[in-house]
Amino acid sequence: xxxxxxxxxxxxxxxxxxxxxxxxxxxxxxxxxxxxxxxxxxxxxxxxxxxxxxxxxxxxxxxxxxxxxxxxxxxxxxxxxxxxxxxxxxxxxxxxxxxxxxxxxxxxxxxxxxxxxxxxxxxxxxxxxxxxxxxxxxxxxxxxxxxxxxxxxxxxxxxxxxxxxxxxxxxxxxxxxxxxxxxxxxxxxxxxxxxxxxxxxxxxxxxxxxxxxxxxxxxxxxxxxxxxxxxxxxxxxxxxxxxxxxxxxxxxxxxxxxxxxxxxxxxxxxxxxxxxxxxxxxxxxxxxxxxxxxxxxxxxxxxxxxxxxxxxxxxxxxxxxxxxxxxxxxxxxxxxxxxxxxxxxxxxxxxxxxxxxxxxxxxxxxxxxxxxxxxxxxxxxxxxxxxxxxxxxxxxxxxxxxxxxxxxxxxxxxxxxxxxxxxxxxxxxxxxxxxxxxxxxxxxxxxxxxxxxxxxxxxxxxxxxxxxxxx
Amino acid sequence: xxxxxxxxxxxxxxxxxxxxxxxxxxxxxxxxxxxxxxxxxxxxxxxxxxxxxxxxxxxxxxxxxxxxxxxxxxxxxxxxxxxxxxxxxxxxxxxxxxxxxxxxxxxxxxxxxxxxxxxxxxxxxxxxxxxxxxxxxxxxxxxxxxxxxxxxxxxxxxxxxxxxxxxxxxxxxxxxxxxxxxxxxxxxxxxxxxxxxxxxxxxxxxxxxxxxxxxxxxxxxxxxxxxxxxxxxxxxxxxxxxxxxxxxxxxxxxxxxxxxxxxxxxxxxxxxxxxxxxxxxxxxxxxxxxxxxxxxxxxxxxxxxxxxxxxxxxxxxxxxxxxxxxxxxxxxxxxxxxxxxxxxxxxxxxxxxxxxxxxxxxxxxxxxxxxxxxxxxxxxxxxxxxxxxxxxxxxxxxxxxxxxxxxxxxxxxxxxxxxxxxxxxxxxxxxxxxxxxxxxxxxxxxxxxxxxxxxxxxxxxxxxxxxxxxxxxxxxxxxxxxxxxxxxxxxxxxxxxx
Numbered sequence: 001x002x003x004x005x006x007x008x009x010x011x012x013x014x015x016x017x018x019x020x021x022x023x024x025x026x027x028x029x030x031x032x033x034x035x036x037x038x039x040x041x042x043x044x045x046x047x048x049x050x051x052x053x054x055x056x057x058x059x060x061x062x063x064x065x066x067x068x069x070x071x072x073x074x075x076x077x078x079x080x081x082x083x084x085x086x087x088x089x090x091x092x093x094x095x096x097x098x099x100x101x102x103x104x105x106x107x108x109x110x111x112x113x114x115x116x117x118x119x120x121x122x123x124x125x126x127x128x129x130x131x132x133x134x135x136x137x138x139x140x141x142x143x144x145x146x147x148x149x150x151x152x153x154x155x156x157x158x159x160x161x162x163x164x165x166x167x168x169x170x171x172x173x174x175x176x177x178x179x180x181x182x183x184x185x186x187x188x189x190x191x192x193x194x195x196x197x198x199x200x201x202x203x204x205x206x207x208x209x210x211x212x213x214x215x216x217x218x219x220x221x222x223x224x225x226x227x228x229x230x231x232x233x234x235x236x237x238x239x240x241x242x243x244x245x246x247x248x249x250x251x252x253x254x255x256x257x258x259x260x261x262x263x264x265x266x267x268x269x270x271x272x273x274x275x276x277x278x279x280x281x282x283x284x285x286x287x288x289x290x291x292x293x294x295x296x297x298x299x300x301x302x303x304x305x306x307x308x309x310x311x312x313x314x315x316x317x318x319x320x321x322x323x324x325x326x327x328x329x330x331x332x333x334x335x336x337x338x339x340x341x342x343x344x345x346x347x348x349x350x351x352x353x354x355x356x357x358x359x360x361x362x363x364x365x366x367x368x369x370x371x372x373x374x375x376x377x378x379x380x381x382x383x384x385x386x387x388x389x390x391x392x393x394x395x396x397x398x399x400x401x402x403x404x405x406x407x408x409x410x411x412x413x414x415x416x417x418x419x420x421x422x423x424x425x426x427x428x429x430x431x432x433x434x435x436x437x438x439x440x441x442x443x444x445x446x447x448x449x450x451x452x453x454x455x456x457x458x459x460x461x462x463x464x465x466x467x468x469x470x471x
Numbered sequence: 472x473x474x475x476x477x478x479x480x481x482x483x484x485x486x487x488x489x490x491x492x493x494x495x496x497x498x499x500x501x502x503x504x505x506x507x508x509x510x511x512x513x514x515x516x517x518x519x520x521x522x523x524x525x526x527x528x529x530x531x532x533x534x535x536x537x538x539x540x541x542x543x544x545x546x547x548x549x550x551x552x553x554x555x556x557x558x559x560x561x562x563x564x565x566x567x568x569x570x571x572x573x574x575x576x577x578x579x580x581x582x583x584x585x586x587x588x589x590x591x592x593x594x595x596x597x598x599x600x601x602x603x604x605x606x607x608x609x610x611x612x613x614x615x616x617x618x619x620x621x622x623x624x625x626x627x628x629x630x631x632x633x634x635x636x637x638x639x640x641x642x643x644x645x646x647x648x649x650x651x652x653x654x655x656x657x658x659x660x661x662x663x664x665x666x667x668x669x670x671x672x673x674x675x676x677x678x679x680x681x682x683x684x685x686x687x688x689x690x691x692x693x694x695x696x697x698x699x700x701x702x703x704x705x706x707x708x709x710x711x712x713x714x715x716x717x718x719x720x721x722x723x724x725x726x727x728x729x730x731x732x733x734x735x736x737x738x739x740x741x742x743x744x745x746x747x748x749x750x751x752x753x754x755x756x757x758x759x760x761x762x763x764x765x766x767x768x769x770x771x772x773x774x775x776x777x778x779x780x781x782x783x784x785x786x787x788x789x790x791x792x793x794x795x796x797x798x799x800x801x802x803x804x805x806x807x808x809x810x811x812x813x814x815x816x817x818x819x820x821x822x823x824x825x826x827x828x829x830x831x832x833x834x835x836x837x838x839x840x841x842x843x844x845x846x847x848x849x850x851x852x853x854x855x856x857x858x859x860x861x862x863x864x865x866x867x868x869x870x871x872x873x874x875x876x877x878x879x880x881x882x883x884x885x886x887x888x889x890x891x892x893x894x895x896x897x898x899x900x901x902x903x904x905x906x907x908x909x910x911x912x913x914x915x916x917x918x919x920x921x922x923x924x925x926x927x928x929x930x931x932x933x934x935x936x937x938x939x940x941x942x943x944x945x946x947x948x949x950x951x952x953x954x955x956x957x958x959x960x961x962x963x964x965x966x967x968x969x
Contacts, residue, residue, distance in 0.1 A: 314543055376616050377609045383541075386605075386649070390544055393653040398685075401653065405646035412642055416619060416635065424623040424631055458541045465543055 008059050008066045011050050011074050012116050018042045019109050026102040036089035039105040040439065043085055047078040058122055062184055065122045069467040073119055073247050073320065080240050080327040081112055086443035087335045088232040090436065091342050096147060104144065107137040108236065115244035119251075124173045124183040127248070128166070131208070135162045138241065142229040154228025161221045162211065169208025175201035185256050192259045199263050205252075206267060212245035213301050216274040223282070226294035231341055234290050235334035238297040239327045246301070250308050250319055254471050261311065261471070268309045273403055275302030280410045287348050289337045292414070293330070296373060299411055300326060303388055306404055310391040313470035318391045320464050321454075322384040325372065328450030329381055332369030335444050336362050343434045354430035355422040362434065363422045365444050372451045374415040375408055380455035387461070473536040474516060475550040475600045478560065481509045482593040486586045495581035499571065502585040506568040506592075513564040520557055524954075531671065531961045532602060540606075544656070545667055549602040554958035555736075555805050556599045558951060559728060562812045563599065565940055566724040567592040569933035570717035573820045576827060577625065577715070584625055588717055591617040595725050604652045604668040604737070608645070611733075614726055615641045615697075618710070618718065626713040633713035640706040641697060648693030648733075654686040655741060673741050674965050680744055687745035691738040691753060698730030698790055699783045700753070701760035708767075711779035716823025719775065723782045724816035728808040731789040735804055739793055740962055743969045750794045751884065757794065758888045760787030765898035769905070774822045774832040777906050778815065781858065784895050785811045791892055792873045795885065798963045800876025802956045803869060809951070810865035810944060817854045817937040821847055824930050828923045834906050839915035846926040848911045850934045855903040857941050860896055865944035870896060872952065 006013075025038050054071045058064060085105070092101045114133025121127035139162065143155025177183055179198055180191040192198060210218040226234040257264055279299030286292035307319035339362065340355075341347050356363040372381030385408065389401045454460050485505025492498050516534075523533050532551030540546045552560065570588065577584050594614025601607040615638065623634035652668075659666045659673045667673060696703040707727075711719050739746045764784030771777045785807065792804035824847055825840065826832050841848035857864035877889040915921060926934065944951060 317543075371616070377612050382609070382612070387544070389649065390653055390656075393650070394657055398650060398654060402646075402650050405649050406643070409639060409643045409646050413635070413639060416638065419619070420623060420631060420635075423620060424634075458546075461541060461543070 005057070005059060008054065008057055009064065010052075010054065011071070012113060012120075014046050014049050015109060015113050015116065018046050019106055019113070022102055022106055022109070033093045035101045035105075036085070036092055037439075039102070040082070040085045040089065043078075043082055043109070047075070047082050050075045050078050062122045062186060063126045064117075064120050066120060067467075069320075069469075070119055072464070072467055073244075074116060076320070076324050076327065077112065077115065077240055077244060080243070080331060081108065081236075083327075083331050083335075083443045083446055084108075084232055084236055084240070086439040087235075087331070087338055089439050091230065091232060091338060094342070096145075100144070104141070107141050110137045111135070111141070111236075112240070115240070118248055119244060121248075122185055124176070124185075128170065128173065131166060131169075131212075134241065134244070135166065135212075138162075138233075138237065141233045141236070142225055144230050144233060145228075148228070150228040151230070152228075154225045157221055157228075158225045165208050165211035165218065168204050172201045172204025172208070175204065185252070188256045189258060192257065194260055194263060198260060202257060202260055202263055203267065206264070206271075209245055209249045210271065213242050213249065214298050215271045215301055215305070216278045216298065219275070219279070219298050222298055223286075223291045223294040227288055227291045229290075231290065231334060231338035234294070235331060235338070238293065238334070239330050242297065242301060243323045243327060246304055246308075246319065246323060250316055253308060254311065254316065254469070258471050265309060268305050269397075269400060272302050272305035272309065272400065275299065275305065276404055276407045277302075280407050280414075283414045284410070286414075287350065289341075289347050289349060289352075292349065292418075293333060293337065296411070296414070297330065299407065300330075300373065302407075303385060303404060306388045306392040306397070306400065309397065309400070310395050311471045312391065312394065313465070313468050314394065315391040316470060317461065317465040317468040318384070318387040320468065321461050322388055324460070324464075325380040325384040325451070325454050328447050328454065329369045329372035329379075332365050332444060332447035332451065333373065335440065335447060336366045336369070339434055339436050339440060340431060343436075344431050346431055349418055349421050351431060352418060352421040353425040354427035357426065358430045358433050362436075362444075365448055366422060367419055368448055368451050370415040370418055374412050376412075378455060379451045380453075381451070383455040383461070473550070474519070474534050475536060475552060477512060478509070478516075478596045478600060479593055481505060481512060482589045482596065485509075486589050486593075489582060489586050489589075493582055495578045498581045498585050499575055499577075502571045502589065503568075505589070506564075506571050510564045510568045513561055516552075517557060517561065520552070520554075531958075535602075544605070545665055546605045547603050547669065548606055549669055550600040551602050551671075552600060554954035555732075558805065558809055558955060559725075559732060559812075560596065560599050562728070562809045563592065563595050563725045565936065566720055566812060566816045569816065569820060569936050570720045572929045572933040573720060573823055574715070574717040575927075575929040580624065584621070584715075587617045587620050588721070591621065591718075591721060591726070595721075595729065598729055599732070602669055602671055604656065604670055604673075607670075607733075607737075608648065608652055611648075611729060612642070612645055614729065615645065618714075618722065618726075621718045622710060622714045625715040625718070627715070628713045629709070630713040633709040637706040637710035640703065644693045644696030644703070646693075647689045651686045651690035651693055651738075654682060654689070658682045670737060670741060674962065677969055678742060683742040683745035684748070687738060687742040687749060690742070691734055691746075691749075694730045694733035694738060695753070695790060696730065698727055698734060699760065699764075699786045700730075700790055701756050701763060701783070701787065704760060704764070704783045707783055708776055708779040711782070711819070712773060712775040716819060716826075719819040719823070720816040723779070723819060724812040727782065727786055728789075728812055731786065731793065731804065731808050734790060735793040735801065736962075739796075740966055743966050746794070747796065750796070754791060754794050754885070754888050757787045757790040758891050760784070761791060761892045761895040762787075762898070765895040765902065768902040769898065771902075772833050772835055774825070774834060774906065774910070775819070777834075777902060778818045778822065781818075781899065781902065782811070782815055784899065785815070788870070788873060788892060788895070791888070792876065795877045795880050796966075797876055797879050798956065798959055799879060800873060801959055801963065802952065803871075803873030803876050805955050806869035806872050806948075806952060807866075810869040810941070813937055813941045813944070814854055814857050814864075814866060817850070817934065817941065818858070820930075820933050820937065821851050821854060824926065824934075825851075829920060834910045837910045837916060837920070838913045839911070840920070841911040842915065843920055843923050844925045846931065846934075850926075850938060851911060852907055853938055853941075855907050857945070859900040859903050863942065863945045865941045865948070868945055868948040868952070
């Protein structure tokens with residue numbers, strides 16, 4: 001194999017180098033508080049390298065694929081992880097995390113590597129390998145707070161349910177192999193035909209991915225795990241892990257499962273309605289910020305399915321655009337929640353009363369992020385939602401769109417609850433003034449810039465559109 | 472920078488400048504200056520508009536500007552004005568300018584207040600200049616959402632409840648609207664060719680009937696909720712009663728007109744068949760709204776509730792006029808939007824001023840206000856006379872035009888509805904005079920009221936400008952009426968042809 005072809009895996013290789021370097025860093029730098037800066041710096045280099053465009057092509061006889069779209073997705077994920085690392089620094093420097101700072105970075109990057117392989121997979125074996133690599137270290141990350149029972153419980157819950165889901169998924173894959181004798185995506189697209197067995201295979205397969213994206217009815221782990229996990233891990237689950245899985249879902253449905261459209265159309269339709277509605281209804285009553293954001297992220301995943309069901313190039317580009325916007329918005333909201341929790345230990349929505357009096361800037365970041373999640377102009381979330389709805393409407397799914405827009409109103413209620421606590425309510429004992437470090441503030445600034453600019457400048461969307469494709 | 476976009480940019484720049492100042496005194500001066508520039512700009516725009524029309528430029532939309540934005544959905548930033556949108560822009564300019572003066576005494580978080588208030592106005596200006604349904608919808612939502620903060624933070628009474636109710640109902644309406652607009656867009660090229668969001672282009676084609684029947688109700692109700700269409704008006708009394716003065720002014724004066732304007736321009740004009748077929752449902756609802764609102768106002772003791780129900784009644788009149796389908800009635804609808812906008816803004820401004828002195832809005836706790844505050848009292852009487860349709864004031868012109876229009880429609884059903892709607896005008900006289908008599912005349916109920924000051928200079932600025940506009944429109948209605956009528960012609964011809 002030539003070096004030039006191997007460079008097709010440049011992103012994976014450079015990420016691997018970052019992971020290995022981090023091991024060395026731990027050896028020499030000990031458990032110093034500099035590690036977050038070193039790790040973030042290294043990852044920044046990797047992120048910048050990732051923007052270098054890659055040619056289209058395959059490796060290892062079709063097991064590994066690369067295309068401009070895949071490169072973009074990896075860069076989007078990189079950007080999200082980078083922002084997360086910038087936010088996580090101050091949390092990791094706490095005394096309770098002594099001795100396990102590097103682990104956080106190594107585990108996170110290992111899951112990211114898994115997602116890379118999952119996204120680039122050209123057959124089901126590689127895909128499954130990537131999926132597992134992306135899942136197992138996550139369980140360790142969820143249980144990162146060893147001193148808290150809640151965190152450990154969340155980790156156990158996550159690994160058990162993840163194992164169950166991937167078991168079911170593997171069963172689905174084996175059915176596909178049984179029906180066609182192949183696991184290569186390129187071959188499968190031509191051989192699949194709707195049959196009861198393949199319908200079952202499809203349903204089992206969707207179970208596995210539905211678990212990762214936390215679609216209803218595979219969402220039961222979400223709230224508990226988000227609540228138990230450290231905030232930055234919950235954020236990682238809700239944006240990066242979910243984003244990667246959504247992307248894989250849409251590419252597989254559009255290519256391998258294209259002949260089964262009639263089958264997955266119904267399944268996706270049902271899951272979209274259920275996910276949006278149930279996610280929203282449960283979010284209404286949450287008090288805990290992390291649980292609240294968990295249900296909100298379930299609902300958001302449901303909206304994404306509107307772009308998936310369209311099956312068009314436009315639909316795919318709206319999904320990716322929405323993911324990008326969603327990463328900015330959710331990291332903004334999670335970022336503020338993390339800062340508040342780490343500096344004051346407060347996590348309930350009621351604790352945010354009078355937050356604007358003491359921390360006007362953080363409140364504004366939260367406000368913009370929530371408005372973007374709710375889809376209110378002029379921030380990017382509005383464009384993201386509008387385009388998703390347009391993608392579904394284009395194919396005539398007007399009732400689905402109607403259900404979805406009615407749900408955005410329900411979601412507005414609970415997003416406004418937080419806004420109300422921060423801006424409307426006054427409190428005798430508001431959360432004190434918080435001074436966050438430079439990196440965190442920079443990460444929030446990136447979030448805000450993304451939220452504001454991604455909508456106004458249509459170039460972002462147009463660029464995504466040019467690399468997307470439809471069924 | 473084109474002329475119309477400046478209407479959006481001036482408020483935006485004002486907001487940016489305000490964000491550098493914390494002192495309430497400086498903030499309100501900047502806000503006033505910014506809105507003064509805006510008002511002058513609008514007047515210059517009007518003069519330029521007349522000059523163009525005089526010069527024989529009979530293009531439907533003047534100062535047209537088109538920038539492609541999102542190419543996939545063929546979304547453009549398209550702006551342009553005709554006499555109809557121009558007159559509503561003028562209304563907005565007047566109301567927001569006087570609204571700043573009506574908020575002169577706000578000291579609690581003044582910076583945030585004026586930024587949010589001007590943000591609301593920005594949305595309204597953007598809405599009226601937009602010719603593209605997407606940007607129109609964007610500006611519509613931009614105008615609605617600041618209401619939540621404005622009512623929730625600076626309001627009074629059960630403000631959090633009212634703010635939430637208002638926001639959810641209006642955003643719920645916009646949800647229907649969103650589906651309607653998408654439906655219109657994806658059917659905007661029945662014979663092939665590129666789809667478009669431009670409503671002038673869409674009005675030139677004939678949307679398939681089935682499409683119209685599905686999306687007309689969505690769109691009409693979507694806009695109608697904002698115009699307090701019965702039975703979706705319930706956000707309005709609570710919202711107005713809890714809102715701070717300037718917000719009530721803007722909201723009842725301008726924001727509700729977005730609903731009427733959209734119902735007329737988008738729902739009715741783009742989907743004429745469905746409008747014709749389904750008009751009877753909405754005529755019934757609008758008639759109920761007009762009568763019910765007026766009756767509701769009689770039963771109220773709170774000044775703001777009286778005026779809020781009165782708005783429901785007058786907006787019912789506007790919606791009624793949009794469903795009569797002749798050019799005179801359409802013209803009357805627009806005139807009524809402007810007239811009601813000015814009068815209700817004056818009312819809410821006065822109520823705010825009186826409340827800030829007496830700390831009650833219950834008419835039975837007041838009495839003899841005329842003795843201590845002659846200027847405010849007289850202005851209240853003027854507003855009342857204007858509202859009940861006394862000749863010489865704007866409402867007379869508007870309501871006459873509507874009824875002249877609706878009597879041209881000889882269907883028995885419309886006749887009956889017209890008579891019922893006219894009866895609401897009579898009821899208007901009852902509640903206006905009742906409230907004024909109890910509150911303004913008679914002996915002073917409370918001795919401490921004797922020391923209350925009359926209007927201050929900034930109160931007078933707001934009040935006199937609004938009274939001037941109301942009287943001006945009442946006494947010289949021709950230029951306005953003619954401008955609206957003429958500019959309706961191309962739209963109306965297409966409406967008939969379709």
